[in-house]
Amino acid sequence: MNNEAPKKKAQNTITKKTVQKTTPKQTVPKQTVQKKAASKGTAKKTGNNKKRISTKKKQKARRMKASICLGLVLLSVFFVIFAVIKLVKPSLLTKNYFEMKGEDVDALRPDIDVELLTVNPYSRPGTETSKIKGIVVHYTANPGATAMANRNYFEGLKDNHLTKSSSNFIVGLEGEIIQCVPTWEVAYASNDRNIDTVSIECCHPDESGEFLGDTYQSVVQLCAWLCLKFDLSEKDIIRHYDVTGKICPKYFVEDEKAWENFHKDVKKAIKKAK
Numbered sequence: 001m002n003n004e005a006p007k008k009k010a011q012n013t014i015t016k017k018t019v020q021k022t023t024p025k026q027t028v029p030k031q032t033v034q035k036k037a038a039s040k041g042t043a044k045k046t047g048n049n050k051k052r053i054s055t056k057k058k059q060k061a062r063r064m065k066a067s068i069c070l071g072l073v074l075l076s077v078f079f080v081i082f083a084v085i086k087l088v089k090p091s092l093l094t095k096n097y098f099e100m101k102g103e104d105v106d107a108l109r110p111d112i113d114v115e116l117l118t119v120n121p122y123s124r125p126g127t128e129t130s131k132i133k134g135i136v137v138h139y140t141a142n143p144g145a146t147a148m149a150n151r152n153y154f155e156g157l158k159d160n161h162l163t164k165s166s167s168n169f170i171v172g173l174e175g176e177i178i179q180c181v182p183t184w185e186v187a188y189a190s191n192d193r194n195i196d197t198v199s200i201e202c203c204h205p206d207e208s209g210e211f212l213g214d215t216y217q218s219v220v221q222l223c224a225w226l227c228l229k230f231d232l233s234e235k236d237i238i239r240h241y242d243v244t245g246k247i248c249p250k251y252f253v254e255d256e257k258a259w260e261n262f263h264k265d266v267k268k269a270i271k272k273a274k
Contacts, residue, residue: 097184098131100231108225108273110218112169114179115151120158123166127186127195132230134197135223135237136190138167139209139249147172147203151180164188167201169222175214177222183229193243198226202249209250220262224269234266 117124140150147170154166166187170178181187189199202211202219211219223237239259240248252259 095131097129098231099183099229102228104273105225105228108221108228108269110177110221110225112177112179115148116182117151117155117166117180118158122157122161122164123154123188124181125186125188129184129186129194130196132183132196132198132226132232133236134193135226135230135232136193136197136199136240136243137219137223137237137249137252138189138199138201138240139211139251140170140201140203141209141248141250143204143206144173145203147176147178150201150203151178154180167199169199170201171203171215171218171222173203173205173212173215175218177218183226190240191244197238198230204251209254211251216262220265220269223266224273227266227270228273234263234270237263237266 119126142150150167150170157163157165166181167189168179168181168183168187170180172178183198186194187199188194189201190197200219200222202215204211204215223234227233227236239252240246241253247253252262
């Protein structure tokens, strides 16, 4: 008897391996990948460019707005300055002959005897002045002669041709004022300054050249009126001496203190009129 235990049939245990089904990877051509990358890069660049352009536009708009605002401010300032100048110093706005108008100007006007010279090449050439920038004070250097006598001397030059000489105004020994040449015409009195000044000849009784009281007061009032008329100040009143160095008017050249006081008196007259 066979004592061996019957052999069990070896059962081949088949281990079922779980096979994972994987989707086969699709191979993307290298060229396509590069194209996509390039496309993404281009899109990114385009987006950045758009942002940059948008930022620049905004900055440009802000700068333009700021420029417009600054321009408006400057324009406003210009008009304010223009208005102030027109109100305070209107003569600055022109280079031509100019006269101020107003009640204060008319009120200060002294009595003037208008005795105009005949237009001629020797004492009244008829040449137009430019804007009046100053008043020149002279003395006649003809002691004791009256205003009318000096006026007639200027008139006679058209016939005798002795020299070329005249003045816009002559103030006499008694304070009378004679006008020989209009203020908008050149008078032959102040050399290089004939074109932009008004001249005043002053009569005096003796060789000292000092004016009498009535003459002095009339010259002060005449100068103050002319200052208002031409938008000037007492500082714009000068001597013939200040133009050429000639000792004229003698008294005001030799006595600087008297000349200073004359300026002060004119200033007071102007202030009083305003």
